Amino acid sequence: MDNSAYVALSLSSVTRRSMEVVANNLANSNTAGFKGERAMFEEYLHKQPEGEDVSFVLDKGSYLDTSQGMLQHTGNPLNVAIExxxxxxYQDNNGVTMFGRDGRMTLDSQGNLVTLQGKxxxxxxxxxxxxPPEAGSDITISKDGMISDAQGNNLAQLGVFDVPDIQGYQRIGGGMFTVPEELGQPNLVPEMNTKLVQGFVEGSNVQPIVELTRMMSIQKSYERASKLSEGHNELRKNVISRLGRPA
Incomplete structure (x- = not known):
């Protein structure tokens, strides 16, 4: 396999990965609190002893776009948006701690404050x-997360935490993340500069038009890689055909 084939292969690989990332972003463009993902690539220049150097594309992983999503008014007192x-x-039934920015909450039959998925x-x-059952939905949630009943009694305080290692956390769907085993248990440190807005939810920070534009660009890159690979295959066929002809 010569250099042109390796170049085509590297380009096909990164375009496939890019398409997966963009497709997942688009699928979650309406997911509350969702943060988009961005693929990262790097050029690798292979120096040749003779002739021109060859440039390859390397997949360097991805990173989380933590930019703020638009706040959407719901009027539900059990909804909060994070600014x-x-x-x-959150915590699931197995005691696993996870992090997210989906502030749509409800009360279960035992009076536990849970997400719409039951966490x-x-x-x-x-x-x-x-x-307490008598609190119902007649509650007030302040900017610092303090939950008070109609009489002004403080009932609990929502936790809002600083997660500096979020880029290394594992996505588990629904805009939520868990700590990889190698990082151990999460350290819950309050984030003091963040405020909550009652009666709102934070929308996804994915911009569908931008993602569709990226998708079209990726498709063009994939077509270029395919043409490069097809040209290499055609050239190889011609060489084999000529070598097989009788002298």
Whole structure:
């Protein structure tokens, strides 16, 4: 396999990865609190002893776009939108802690504050939140996450945490992340510069038009890689055909 084939292969590989990232972004353009993913690539220049150097494309992974999503008004007192860099924390039935920015909450039959998927919402100390049945939905949530009833009694405080290692966390769907095993248990450090807005949710920061534009650009790159590969194959066939002819 000569250099042109390797170049085509490297380009095909990164375009496939790019398409996966863009497709996932588009699929979550309406997911509350979702943060888009961006693929990263790098040029590798292979120096030749003779002739021109050859440039390859290398997949360097991806990173999380943590930019703020638009706030959408719902009027639901159990909805909160996050403004700032903080993350809410949740816990599933197995005790696994996860992080996200989906502030759509509800009360289950036991009075636990949970996400729409049934995951328990954690307070500022990292414990699940349970509200008294009489509180119902007649509650107030302040900018710092303090939950108060109609009489002004403080019931709990929503946890909003600083997660500096979020780029290395594992996506588990629905805009949520878990800590990889190699990083151990998460350290729940409050994020003091983030505020919550009651009656709103943060929308996805994915811009569908931008992602569609990226998708078209990726498609063109893939077509170029395919043509390069087809040209290499055709050239090889011609060489083999000529070599097989009788002298």
């Amino acid at each position: 700032g860099n903080g993350w809410m924390a 328990q919402v954690l307070d500022a100390g990292g414990a699940p939140i349970a509200l």
